[in-house]
Amino acid sequence: MSDQPETRYQVLARKYRPETFADLVGQEAMVRTLKNAFAASRIAQAFIMTGIRGTGKTTTARIIAKGLNCVGPDGAGGPTTDPCGTCEHCVAIMEGRHVDVMEMDAASRTGVNDIREIIDSVHYRAASARYKVYIIDEVHMLSTNAFNALLKTLEEPPAHVKFIFATTEIRKVPVTVLSRCQRFDLRRIEPEVMIALLRRIATAEGAQISDEALALITRAAEGSARDATSLLDQAISHGAGETGADQVRAMLGLADRGRTLDLFDMILKGEAAAALSELAAQYAAGADPMAVLRDLAEVTHWISVIKITPEAADDPTVPPDEKARGQAMAAALPMRALTRMWQMLLKAIEEVSAAPNAMMAAEMAVIRLTHVADLPDPEQLLRRLSEAPPPSGRGPSGPAAATSGAAPLASAPRMPSVPTGAGPQAALAMAPDVALARYATFPAVVDLIRANRDVKLLIEVETHVRLVRYAPGRIEFEPAPGAPRDLAATLAQRLQLWTGVRWGVSVVSDGGAPTIADTRDAARLDAESEAMHNPVVQAVFAAFPGARITAIRTPQETRAEAAVTALPEVEDEWDPFEE
Numbered sequence: 146m147s148d149q150p151e152t153r154y155q156v157l158a159r160k161y162r163p164e165t166f167a168d169l170v171g172q173e174a175m176v177r178t179l180k181n182a183f184a185a186s187r188i189a190q191a192f193i194m195t196g197i198r199g200t201g202k203t204t205t206a207r208i209i210a211k212g213l214n215c216v217g218p219d220g221a222g223g224p225t226t227d228p229c230g231t232c233e234h235c236v237a238i239m240e241g242r243h244v245d246v247m248e249m250d251a252a253s254r255t256g257v258n259d260i261r262e263i264i265d266s267v268h269y270r271a272a273s274a275r276y277k278v279y280i281i282d283e284v285h286m287l288s289t290n291a292f293n294a295l296l297k298t299l300e301e302p303p304a305h306v307k308f309i310f311a312t313t314e315i316r317k318v319p320v321t322v323l324s325r326c327q328r329f330d331l332r333r334i335e336p337e338v339m340i341a342l343l344r345r346i347a348t349a350e351g352a353q354i355s356d357e358a359l360a361l362i363t364r365a366a367e368g369s370a371r372d373a374t375s376l377l378d379q380a381i382s383h384g385a386g387e388t389g390a391d392q393v394r395a396m397l398g399l400a401d402r403g404r405t406l407d408l409f410d411m412i413l414k415g416e417a418a419a420a421l422s423e424l425a426a427q428y429a430a431g432a433d434p435m436a437v438l439r440d441l442a443e444v445t446h447w448i449s450v451i452k453i454t455p456e457a458a459d460d461p462t463v464p465p466d467e468k469a470r471g472q473a474m475a476a477a478l479p480m481r482a483l484t485r486m487w488q489m490l491l492k493a494i495e496e497v498s499a500a501p502n503a504m505m506a507a508e509m510a511v512i513r514l515t516h517v518a519d520l521p522d523p524e525q526l527l528r529r530l531s532e533a534p535p536p537s538g539r540g541p542s543g544p545a546a547a548t549s550g551a552a553p554l555a556s557a558p559r560m561p562s563v564p565t566g567a568g569p570q571a572a573l574a575m576a577p578d579v580a581l582a583r584y585a586t587f588p589a590v591v592d593l594i595r596a597n598r599d600v601k602l603l604i605e606v607e608t609h610v611r612l613v614r615y616a617p618g619r620i621e622f623e624p625a626p627g628a629p630r631d632l633a634a635t636l637a638q639r640l641q642l643w644t645g646v647r648w649g650v651s652v653v654s655d656g657g658a659p660t661i662a663d664t665r666d667a668a669r670l671d672a673e674s675e676a677m678h679n680p681v682v683q684a685v686f687a688a689f690p691g692a693r694i695t696a697i698r699t700p701q702e703t704r705a706e707a708a709v710t711a712l713p714e715v716e717d718e719w720d721p722f723e724e
Contacts, residue, residue, distance in 0.1 A: 157378040158371050161346050163204050164211075164239065166226050170342050170370065171334035172201060178329070180226045183212065188224065189327040191299055191308040193284070195315040196331030199371030202311035205331070206280045209309055210246045211238045214274040224275070234274050245274040251286040260291045264298050267306045277306045284310040285317035292319050299325045333368025336360075336462045342370065343377050352381045357390035360462040365397055398433045405440040406470050408511075412441075413482060417515040424511055434507035435497050442490040444471075449483045451475040482518065489514055580646045581617035590620070590640070591661065597643055605632055607665075611657025620650045623657025672697045 163169045166176045182188055192209065194202040211228035215235050228235050237243035249259070263279055271277045281287075287295075299308060299322065310326065312318060334342075343359050354377075362380060366373035376397075380388045383396045394401060404427060411420040427437055450457045452475040458468050493510030500506035584590050594603045609628035614621040624632060637650040659667070673694050676682050686692055698706075 156375070157346060157350070158374040161349075161374060163201065163208065164230055165228060166208060166212075169201055169205065169208070171338050172205070172331055175205070175329045175331065176226075179209070183224055183226045186224075188213070188307070190302050190306070191310070191326040193310040193312065193315075193318070193323065193326040193328050194331060195312050195328065197333060197367075197369060198313060199366075199369030199373075200331040200334065201370065202313075202331055203280070203282055205329075206282075206309040206311055207238060207246075210243075210276075210278040210280065210307075211235050213276045213278060213307060214238065214243075214245070216275075243274065245271040245276070246278045246280065248280045248282065250283060251281050252283045255286050255288050255291060257288070257290045257294050260287070260294045264294065267298055267303055270305050275305075278309060279306070280309045280311070282311045283313070284322075285312045285314040289319075292322055296321055296325070334370055334373075335368075336363050336460065339363045339366065339368070339370070339373055340461060343373055346374060346377060347381070350381065352384075353387040354380065354384065355389050357464060358388050358393040360464070361390055361393045361397065364462045395431055398431065398436050401427075402440075402464075402467055405437070405444055406467065406474075408437070409441055409444050410474070412511060412514045413478065413486070413518050415515050415518045417512055420511050420515050421508055424508060428504055434503040435494065438490060438494050438497060438507060438510065442487065442494065445483055445487045445490060447471060448475045448478065449480065449487070452478070452480060452483070485517065486514060489517070580644050584617050584644070587612055587615045587620070590615075593643060594639070597639075599639060602635060602639060605629060606636065607661040609660065611660055613653050613656045613658070618646060618648055620648065621653055622650075623653055623655055625657075625660055669697070 166180065169176060192206070194205055196202055208228070211230075211234070212226050213224050215225055215228040216222050216232050217225075217229050218231050220232065222229070222232075230236075230239070234243065238246050241248070247263075249263075267277065267279075269277075302308065308326070310318075310322075315323075315328075315330075340356075340359050340363050343354075343362060347354050347359075358380060359377075362373055362376045365376060380393050380396060384392045391401075404423065408420060408423045408427070411423060424434075424437065428434060447457075448471055451471055455472070455475075458472050458475075460468070463471070489510070493507070493513075496510065497503050497506040584593065591603070591606060594606060605628070609625040609632060611623040611625055612620070613623055620636070622633075629635070633650045633652050637648045640646075640648040640650075676694060676697060677686075
């Protein structure tokens with residue numbers, strides 16, 4: 146065995162971690178501000194870095210700590226934004242062992258006691274460096290009491306103390322802390338900058354990787370340099386020296402972008418069988434059904450944005466052939482189809498994530514998408530119906546039908562309102578003629594039954610009572626087929642209970658008028674018959690043979706409903722600029 150120790154491998158995210166502001170990519174605004182502050186000796190007592198994962202928050206904190214304490218190769222330098230990286234302070238901070246630069250993870254040390262250690266130690270000067278620097282990562286995880294305990298020291302720290310905070314959740318940091326810090330928002334790294342960074346690292350590592358593979362890694366990293374370098378590290382290992390786009394797709398579990406566009410095209414053309422075959426082929430090739438649906442949603446969003454802003458197609462992560470296909474689809478597809486597909490894909494992604502079998506749920510989603518792809522929107526449907534000629538053999542051909550411009554709306558006869566009189570006890574106190582005077586007509590009796598919520602009796606009266614003669618206190622009716630045998634006795638008993646007056650209810654064998662239900666149905670049938678004479682309604686039934694009329698409303702009812710649901714008008718609206 147060799148006596149030489151084995152060389153320890155260092156992942157690319159750490160190996161190529163920026164050591165100076167010149168190495169920090171994508172954060173030019175922050176770098177310019179800090180350089181000017183250091184040059185003018187206007188260094189704040191506290192900084193807070195915020196942004197998504199992997200954009201350089203903790204790295205920036207360490208670079209600032211090195212710049213504050215760097216003494217240069219000759220040991221006589223002052224604070225600088227270009228630390229030498231060779232002096233004892235720079236080397237110790239870079240290796241994480243400097244006694245005066247303390248890093249604390251607020252995710253694991255969240256309490257007041259942890260902050261009390263900092264408060265007690267700030268009064269002592271730095272042991273060897275120029276400044277004592279406290280770097281608190283994930284500062285939003287501190288408890289409320291811990292934040293409150295830190296406020297006084299943060300506002301008026303000793304001259305030799307600097308605080309640097311880093312967080313991904315800036316909204317969780319109290320405003321009292323933010324007001325005491327100089328805030329820097331680190332941006333997502335632009336695709337062009339990220340691709341250049343990955344190419345530089347790949348060249349330094351001697352790895353062969355295609356531009357398309359780098360574009361896929363950049364897209365998957367979503368602006369995070371750490372994610373991108375970690376994926377690049379994995380891709381280099383996966384490709385064993387030479388990595389292409391297909392290997393990166395297999396590593397990330399992604400479908401081929403071209404095949405995703407093919408599937409998108411099949412769905413919008415309504416080709417269900419071809420779309421299912423393509424989905425199955427991508428699944429067999431290793432693509433995750435959830436990833437396929439997410440790719441479809443991404444394509445839908447991309448094409449929608451291109452349709453609104455054509456310059457969005459100039460994305461360095463998109464190859465020229467995909468860009469041409471996207472521009473062609475954006476020009477050909479209506480926005481309503483794209484927005485409908487977006488909404489259905491969001492629902493499908495939710496269903497697939499909760500389904501016991503993701504592939505089955507994805508297939509059902511594709512079937513739904515293909516079947517609604519060519520459905521017309523309401524505006525297009527009305528245009529088709531208005532342009533279609535009235536079908537032959539349906540309705541009259543006279544002038545009245547030809548000049549009818551809209552479907553007539555009708556409703557069943559309106560019943561009187563429910564009486565709002567006194568209850569049974571008050572009715573018993575009245576004289577019989579006074580009590581019965583309130584029920585001068587049979588519809589008033591029906592309203593009484595409805596007011597007392599006797600649903601069974603109400604249905605029986607409306608469907609089985611063919612009224613022959615009515616007077617207050619006296620009812621004669623012919624029972625309709627299927628009427629209960631005790632209907633007359635039940636009706637008399639209920640009316641006496643509710644009015645306090647004895648009612649005579651008798652049954653005769655003939656001479657009865659149509660029941661309330663028959664009259665109502667006749668009115669509805671007449672309204673439907675009148676509606677069927679309208680050319681637009683005829684066109685609807687010709688286009689949709691299985692359609693049926695469910696409700697008919699008069700224009701007056703429509704206006705009344707609109708008046709109820711409309712927002713009230715504000716007569717005297719207050720204008721804050723009037724005064």
